[in-house]
Amino acid sequence: MAFRNVLVADRGAVRTLTVNRPDKLNALNRETLGELTLAFAQAAQDDAVRAVVLAGAGDKAFVAGADISEMNGLTPAQAQAFSRAGQRLMTSIERLGKPVVARIQGFALGGGMELAMACHLRIASEKARFGQPEVNLGLIPGFGGTQRLARLAGRAAALELCLLGTPIDAARAAVLGVVTRVVAPEALDETVAQVADQLAASAPLAMAGILNAVLQGGEAGIDVGLEFETQGFALAFATDDMREGTGAFLEKRKATFHGR
Numbered sequence: 466m467a468f469r470n471v472l473v474a475d476r477g478a479v480r481t482l483t484v485n486r487p488d489k490l491n492a493l494n495r496e497t498l499g500e501l502t503l504a505f506a507q508a509a510q511d512d513a514v515r516a517v518v519l520a521g522a523g524d525k526a527f528v529a530g531a532d533i534s535e536m537n538g539l540t541p542a543q544a545q546a547f548s549r550a551g552q553r554l555m556t557s558i559e560r561l562g563k564p565v566v567a568r569i570q571g572f573a574l575g576g577g578m579e580l581a582m583a584c585h586l587r588i589a590s591e592k593a594r595f596g597q598p599e600v601n602l603g604l605i606p607g608f609g610g611t612q613r614l615a616r617l618a619g620r621a622a623a624l625e626l627c628l629l630g631t632p633i634d635a636a637r638a639a640v641l642g643v644v645t646r647v648v649a650p651e652a653l654d655e656t657v658a659q660v661a662d663q664l665a666a667s668a669p670l671a672m673a674g675i676l677n678a679v680l681q682g683g684e685a686g687i688d689v690g691l692e693f694e695t696q697g698f699a700l701a702f703a704t705d706d707m708r709e710g711t712g713a714f715l716e717k718r719k720a721t722f723h724g725r
C-alpha cells in the first residue's frame with residue numbers, strides 16, 4: 466500500500482521507512498502518524514523483514530517535531546488524542562519485536578527526538594541536532610519524551626533538555642547516551658546499511674528475546690526483569706537458530722539464521 470507521507474523501500478531483509486515531508490522538515494501531522502503506525506505494523510507482520518531503518522527525507526531533518534501548524538488549532542480533547550496516537554506509534558516501534566535503527570542526518574527535535582528514542586539504535590551524522598524544544602511553544606513533550614529521555618539519559622539530562630528547550634549537538638547526545646554512534650555525514654548511509662545488514666543476518670528470535678528482556682524487563686523490578694531474561698534464554702533453546710548458531714561456532718563456519 467502506498468502512503469502519502471511515508472516511503473517504503475526493501476533491500477534484502479532490511480525495510481527502510483522514510484518520513485517524506487521534506488518541505489516541512491518531515492513534521493509529524495496526524496496523517497503521517499497514522500501512516501507510520503500502519504507501516505510499522507506491516508513491517509512487524511512481514512517475516513521477510515528482519516530489520517527496519519527509519520529515516521527522514523532531505524538533508525536538513527530527520528523529523529523537526531510534531532506539526533506545529535496542526536497543533537495550533539487543537540482543543541484539549543484533540544490534543545489528548547494526538548498525544549495518545551503519537552505515544553501508540555512510539556510504543557509500537559519500541560515493541561516491534563525486531564530491531565529498528567534511526568538514521569539521523571539533521572534536526573531531531575520534539576516529536577522527532579521522541580521518534581528517534583523509540584528506535585532501538587540511533588546512528589547520527591555529526592551534523593545532527595537533538596532537542597525537546599516544546600517548552601518554547603508553551604508545551605510539554607507529548608509523544609513519550611519526558612519518559613524515554615529520562616530512561617535513556619537520566620533525569621538530570623531530561624530535565625535540562627525539556628526545561629531549557631535548547632538543542633544539543635550529536636557529540637553531546639552521544640555523551641548523554643541518547644545516540645548509539647556518531648559518524649561523518651558522508652559515512653552515515655554506509656554505517657546505517659552495515660548495521661542494518663548485520664541485524665538482518667542475525668537470529669530474529671534471539672533479538673526479539675533481547676528486546677523484550679531489556680525493554681519490558683527493564684520497566685519492572687530486578688527480579689521480574691531477570692525472570693524475563695530467563696524465559697527468553699530458555700525459549701532460545703527451543704529454536705533451530707540456537708542449534709545453528711552454536712553448531713556453526715563449533716564447526717568454525719558462519720551461521721545462517723532462519724527465524725525458526
Ligand code: COA
Nearest residue numbers: 488489490492529530531532533534572574575576598599
Ligand atoms: N511543524 C510544522 N512545520 C514545521 C516544523 C514543525 N515542527 N518544523 C519546521 N516546519 C516547517 C516550517 O514552518 C517551514 O515551512 P514553510 O516553508 O512553509 O514556512 C519549513 O518547515 C522549513 O522550516 P524553517 O523554519 O524555515 O527552517 P530553518 O532552517 O529556518 O529552521 C528549525 C529549522 C528546525 C530550527 C525550525 O524549523 C524549527 O524551530 N522548527 C520547529 C522545531 C520544534 O519546535 N519542534 C517541536 C515541535 S513540538
